[in-house]
Amino acid sequence: MFGVGLLSKTQMDNTCEAHLGVLCFLGMLLIMPSSCQDDLDAATSGSAVYIVTLRQAPISHYQDELTRVGNHFRHGASGRTRFQKPRHQNVTKTDNRHGFNIAQVHDSLLKKVFKGEKYIKLYSYHYLINGFSVLVTQQQAERLSRRREVSNVVLDFSVRTATTHTPQFLGLPQGAWFQSGGFETAGEGITIAFVDTGIDPTHPSFSDNDKSEHPFQVSPHFSGTCEVTPDFPSGSCNRKLVGARHFAASLITRGMFDSTEDCASPFDGDGHGTNIASIAAGNHGTPVVVAGHYFGNASGMAPRSHIAVYKALYKEFGGFAADVVAAIDQAAQDKVDIICLSITPNRLPSGIATFFNPIDMALLSATKAGIFVVQAAGNTGPSPMSMSSFSPWIFTIGATSHDRVYRNSIFLGNNVTILGVGLAPGTSENTMYKLIHAHHALNNDITVDDDMYVGECQDASKFNKDLVQGNLLMCSYTVRFVLGLSSINQAIETAMNLSAAGVVFPMNPSVDGFQLNPTPMKMPGIIIPFANDSKILLEYYNSSLEKDATSKKIVKLGAVASINGGFTESYSNVAPKVMYYSARGPDPENSIPNEADILKPNLVAPGSFIWAAWSSVATDSDEFLGENFAMMSGTSMAAPHVAGLAALIKQKFPNLSPAAIGSALSTTASLYDNSAKPIMAQRSYASPDLNQSPATPFDMGSGFVNATAALNPGLLFDSSYDDYMSFLCGINGSASAVLSYTGQNCLVFNSTEYGSDLNLPSITIARLNQSRVVQRTIQNIAESETYSVGWSSPYGVSVKVTPTRFSIDKGETQVLSVIFNATTNSSIASFGRIGLFGNQGHVVNIPVSIIVKISL
Ligand SMILES: *[C@@H]1O[C@H](CO)[C@@H](O)[C@H](O)[C@H]1NC(C)=O
Ligand SMILES: *[C@@H]1O[C@H](CO)[C@@H](O)[C@H](O)[C@H]1NC(C)=O
Ligand SMILES: *[C@@H]1O[C@H](CO)[C@@H](O)[C@H](O)[C@H]1NC(C)=O
Ligand SMILES: *[C@@H]1O[C@H](CO)[C@@H](O)[C@H](O)[C@H]1NC(C)=O
Ligand SMILES: *[C@@H]1O[C@H](CO)[C@@H](O)[C@H](O)[C@H]1NC(C)=O
Ligand SMILES: *[C@@H]1O[C@H](CO)[C@@H](O)[C@H](O)[C@H]1NC(C)=O
Ligand SMILES: *[C@@H]1O[C@H](CO)[C@@H](O)[C@H](O)[C@H]1NC(C)=O
Numbered sequence: 001m002f003g004v005g006l007l008s009k010t011q012m013d014n015t016c017e018a019h020l021g022v023l024c025f026l027g028m029l030l031i032m033p034s035s036c037q038d039d040l041d042a043a044t045s046g047s048a049v050y051i052v053t054l055r056q057a058p059i060s061h062y063q064d065e066l067t068r069v070g071n072h073f074r075h076g077a078s079g080r081t082r083f084q085k086p087r088h089q090n091v092t093k094t095d096n097r098h099g100f101n102i103a104q105v106h107d108s109l110l111k112k113v114f115k116g117e118k119y120i121k122l123y124s125y126h127y128l129i130n131g132f133s134v135l136v137t138q139q140q141a142e143r144l145s146r147r148r149e150v151s152n153v154v155l156d157f158s159v160r161t162a163t164t165h166t167p168q169f170l171g172l173p174q175g176a177w178f179q180s181g182g183f184e185t186a187g188e189g190i191t192i193a194f195v196d197t198g199i200d201p202t203h204p205s206f207s208d209n210d211k212s213e214h215p216f217q218v219s220p221h222f223s224g225t226c227e228v229t230p231d232f233p234s235g236s237c238n239r240k241l242v243g244a245r246h247f248a249a250s251l252i253t254r255g256m257f258d259s260t261e262d263c264a265s266p267f268d269g270d271g272h273g274t275n276i277a278s279i280a281a282g283n284h285g286t287p288v289v290v291a292g293h294y295f296g297n298a299s300g301m302a303p304r305s306h307i308a309v310y311k312a313l314y315k316e317f318g319g320f321a322a323d324v325v326a327a328i329d330q331a332a333q334d335k336v337d338i339i340c341l342s343i344t345p346n347r348l349p350s351g352i353a354t355f356f357n358p359i360d361m362a363l364l365s366a367t368k369a370g371i372f373v374v375q376a377a378g379n380t381g382p383s384p385m386s387m388s389s390f391s392p393w394i395f396t397i398g399a400t401s402h403d404r405v406y407r408n409s410i411f412l413g414n415n416v417t418i419l420g421v422g423l424a425p426g427t428s429e430n431t432m433y434k435l436i437h438a439h440h441a442l443n444n445d446i447t448v449d450d451d452m453y454v455g456e457c458q459d460a461s462k463f464n465k466d467l468v469q470g471n472l473l474m475c476s477y478t479v480r481f482v483l484g485l486s487s488i489n490q491a492i493e494t495a496m497n498l499s500a501a502g503v504v505f506p507m508n509p510s511v512d513g514f515q516l517n518p519t520p521m522k523m524p525g526i527i528i529p530f531a532n533d534s535k536i537l538l539e540y541y542n543s544s545l546e547k548d549a550t551s552k553k554i555v556k557l558g559a560v561a562s563i564n565g566g567f568t569e570s571y572s573n574v575a576p577k578v579m580y581y582s583a584r585g586p587d588p589e590n591s592i593p594n595e596a597d598i599l600k601p602n603l604v605a606p607g608s609f610i611w612a613a614w615s616s617v618a619t620d621s622d623e624f625l626g627e628n629f630a631m632m633s634g635t636s637m638a639a640p641h642v643a644g645l646a647a648l649i650k651q652k653f654p655n656l657s658p659a660a661i662g663s664a665l666s667t668t669a670s671l672y673d674n675s676a677k678p679i680m681a682q683r684s685y686a687s688p689d690l691n692q693s694p695a696t697p698f699d700m701g702s703g704f705v706n707a708t709a710a711l712n713p714g715l716l717f718d719s720s721y722d723d724y725m726s727f728l729c730g731i732n733g734s735a736s737a738v739l740s741y742t743g744q745n746c747l748v749f750n751s752t753e754y755g756s757d758l759n760l761p762s763i764t765i766a767r768l769n770q771s772r773v774v775q776r777t778i779q780n781i782a783e784s785e786t787y788s789v790g791w792s793s794p795y796g797v798s799v800k801v802t803p804t805r806f807s808i809d810k811g812e813t814q815v816l817s818v819i820f821n822a823t824t825n826s827s828i829a830s831f832g833r834i835g836l837f838g839n840q841g842h843v844v845n846i847p848v849s850i851i852v853k854i855s856l
């Protein structure tokens with residue numbers, strides 16, 4: 001197993017490719033040590049799991065038809081400007097019976113095709129997709145695919161699991177929470193589904209034992225259930241945590257489920273699922289205590305929303321698409337409002353277009369059922385087109401920094417102060433301690449030649465306690481820490497065993513430039529994160545040594561220092577800034593790869609150094625082992641911020657379609673950081689702060705989420721399921737893929753649309769050959785307002801928007817026409833912006849991105 005630690009995901013993937021030549025498909029979007037899941041897709045003894053879709057439509061489509069008829073919803077182009085009501089009906093016996101019938105149909109089909117042969121059916125999918133997953137041989141799969149009833153057979157693929165302050169940074173207490181009646185009601189009535197590694201139900205972030213005047217309500221339309229198992233006992237669920245199930249059939253069938261490693265229950269043995277659920281919807285006012293220190297109170301973005309957990313990813317090895325699709329199907333059937341996915345493919349799905357993969361297709365059906373889907377962009381940045389989330393019906397979130405920093409420092413006897421990282425206490429005030437390097441503190445019988453890693457302080461028995469006691473022990477932070485082979489915790493234990501006063505970790509030059517997570521330490525400690533600063537420390541130490549002139553033995557350690565604690569936060573960071581690991585656009589349309597006419601990511605949100613709930617038995621992080629909270633980084637942490645904020649929008653505007661919720665979040669996003677300068681984007685994983693430039697829409701989408709403004713967007717851009725179908729049908733050669741995944745024929749959809757014609761709150765044109773006219777339709781949900789239109793043209797393009805001024809009443813729609821003319825030949829992406837400025841204060845931002853330009 002190869003630990004990747006803080007290396008970028010891109011690098012890890014290259015490692016997989018170069019050395020192993022195997023598939024590393026979906027990744028956990030957390031910047032943490034983890035391992036490649038390389039051999040997972042190998043078929044077990046000639047058999048493999050296949051995901052099979054049938055021609056007949058799934059239940060959600062029937063229900064949709066019924067609802068449409070009942071509510072007089074109309075199909076077609078007019079669907080753009082209408083806001084679909086969420087179709088939250090009570091689950092009736094009929095639904096369940098229908099599901100049961102579909103499962104019987106699947107069984108009898110399998111029986112008919114495989115008379116007397118061996119096969120194992122894992123799941124019947126009946127809600128979003130009419131199909132099943134089954135373990136069969138390749139020959140059996142081919143026979144299945146030749147059946148008339150069967151439209152699609154694909155091989156299952158492996159997936160891997162990729163706050164105390166962010167509510168303030170996002171301005172929630174005075175802004176979005178204030179507007180929704182305070183944190184006591186923020187997000188009430190909304191259920192958010194998490195398809196992840198499960199949840200720790202005992203965590204105070206998920207308790208409904210609220211002593212306030214306003215007790216938790218029952219989730220109004222949610223119809224899911226909670227599994228009961230020994231490690232997820234009855235009573236684990238409550239009015240906060242309303243549903244919890246697990247999906248592991250694909251894993252189990254392959255013999256890859258290890259019950260000593262993880263639980264066959266919704267319980268989170270990993271930590272990741274607990275973490276993201278609490279970021280979106282953890283209780284308000286939950287004290288964060290880590291390494292014995294109180295860091296403030298945590299709160300989710302929508303602290304009153306309900307949580308429904310669909311565990312489909314497992315500790316260490318991740319999971320499989322067959323299980324993820326089953327989880328999504330169940331969540332939709334349970335009538336959740338929002339699905340949050342902090343998992344994405346690390347590898348582009350093959351085939352006609354990236355959009356046609358079982359997970360995105362299940363999510364398209366979920367969107368049709370009125371569910372807003374948020375997905376992490378992936379940690380595959382910062383190179384262009386590193387995007388790991390593809391489809392226009394999915395709201396894709398990149399990660400930024402936020403303004404809080406925990407800064408500690410070491411003050412040397414020569415009056416030099418060096419800054420460091422580490423969530424650790426300081427040494428006693430006004431006292432200087434002797435510094436001793438690990439190499440100078442060894443037992444008599446140990447030399448560096450015996451143990452070349454002894455400088456990493458992983459074993460107390462190698463050291464002479466008399467030399468270390470009461471002093472600051474210096475241990476070398478090498479790449480082995482990054483790889484998970486050595487750990488800070490182990491070095492701290494060594495120092496404690498030796499009664500050291502503290503630990504100092506100078507950085508080995510091999511690790512220079514990597515961003516280090518602040519690590520909690522139970523004693524005074526500091527990591528010097530840069531090789532140049534570490535050199536200054538070591539030179540001071542070196543120059544203070546007194547050696548015997550003849551024997552060269554050290555006779556005196558002269559260096560002294562004191563550590564200034566790192567528990568005190570300061571809010572001095574220039575933020576937000578797009579993190580180096582956050583995946584970038586353009587959106588790959590296929591694995592060639594060509595660029596899609598779709599903007600990705602959609603938005604950025606805080607994702608680095610986020611305090612959130614942790615399962616105390618979780619083993620995913622050595623630093624936070626045994627803790628109830630952990631500070632994590634990744635696009636995994638950014639997505640649930642937006643899922644929680646979407647719950648606040650849904651609470652305020654229950655009738656908005658998923659596309660309209662995405663529009664409200666997009667058009668109101670901020671473009672500036674807290675120093676009033678354009679938001680910056682890091683562009684390299686080594687020394688990221690030295691390699692940054694202003695963020696483009698391919699770095700940050702529409703910008704940084706502004707929750708206050710998103711609750712009052714003024715104008716909305718809407719798209720319906722039919723629009724997405726037209727988009728899919730417009731992809732050259734896609735008709736058979738559309739038919740096999742959705743059962744619908746492209747002849748009934750307008751397939752002359754480009755992606756840029758989708759009514760998104762952005763315009764992306766991958767290839768502008770001379771000229772293009774693009775239209776957008778907007779609807780006003782605020783009072784009457786007069787807007788003036790302004791724009792900046794991308795380099796090499798002239799732009800004209802009409803009208804340049806319009807008045808719009810509440811509920812009315814307005815069409816904007818945008819003409820683009822190429823004025824130069826260029827294949828370098830260039831960016832512009834269209835702004836609609838209302839006289840009542842609404843500002844609507846539409847990012848414009850044009851890649852290839854071909855002029856006359
Ligand atoms: C769901 O059931 C409840 C109680 O039976 C009822 O009050 C409510 O109107 C139903 N909702 C829908 C959408 O049918
Ligand atoms: C943090 O939460 C605890 C318990 O919920 C509460 O007693 C305390 O007042 C809170 N502290 C702050 C600073 O909000
Ligand atoms: C450090 O600063 C103090 C006070 O400013 C001064 O007395 C002392 O000589 C300085 N030491 C060195 C090594 O520069
Ligand atoms: C610290 O001491 C304990 C008890 O003597 C021992 O079990 C442990 O391995 C030691 N830790 C290290 C890092 O040497
Ligand atoms: C060391 O390098 C870092 C980043 O490269 C820089 O911020 C810091 O100022 C440097 N320190 C010194 C003493 O030059
Ligand atoms: C420390 O000094 C010795 C010679 O006195 C030298 O060989 C060594 O490279 C120095 N180390 C550092 C880190 O400066
Ligand atoms: C967020 O939106 C609100 C309301 O429109 C505005 O007052 C605030 O300045 C915005 N914040 C940022 C950081 O742009």
Ligand SMILES: *[C@@H]1O[C@H](CO)[C@@H](O)[C@H](O)[C@H]1NC(C)=O
Nearest residue numbers: 352730731732733734751752
């Ligand atoms: C569609 O694809 C086919 C085959 O790849 C190609 O021959 C044709 O020119 C393409 N059509 C367009 C409009 O790009």
Ligand SMILES: *[C@@H]1O[C@H](CO)[C@@H](O)[C@H](O)[C@H]1NC(C)=O
Nearest residue numbers: 077750751752753754757775
């Ligand atoms: C199909 O879409 C194109 C481009 O948006 C539009 O010009 C055309 O009128 C549409 N056709 C139909 C039948 O809706």
Ligand SMILES: *[C@@H]1O[C@H](CO)[C@@H](O)[C@H](O)[C@H]1NC(C)=O
Nearest residue numbers: 767768769770771853854855
């Ligand atoms: C641009 O479009 C024209 C037709 O309008 C076509 O003849 C030409 O080949 C296209 N150029 C490129 C580079 O695709």
Ligand SMILES: *[C@@H]1O[C@H](CO)[C@@H](O)[C@H](O)[C@H]1NC(C)=O
Nearest residue numbers: 771798799800819820821822
């Ligand atoms: C684009 O080009 C067309 C034809 O050359 C011209 O009529 C039109 O005015 C141009 N529009 C802009 C915005 O430059």
Ligand SMILES: *[C@@H]1O[C@H](CO)[C@@H](O)[C@H](O)[C@H]1NC(C)=O
Nearest residue numbers: 823824825826853854855856
């Ligand atoms: C752009 O390239 C096309 C050929 O692809 C050529 O016909 C045209 O003259 C070029 N335009 C400019 C402004 O160089």
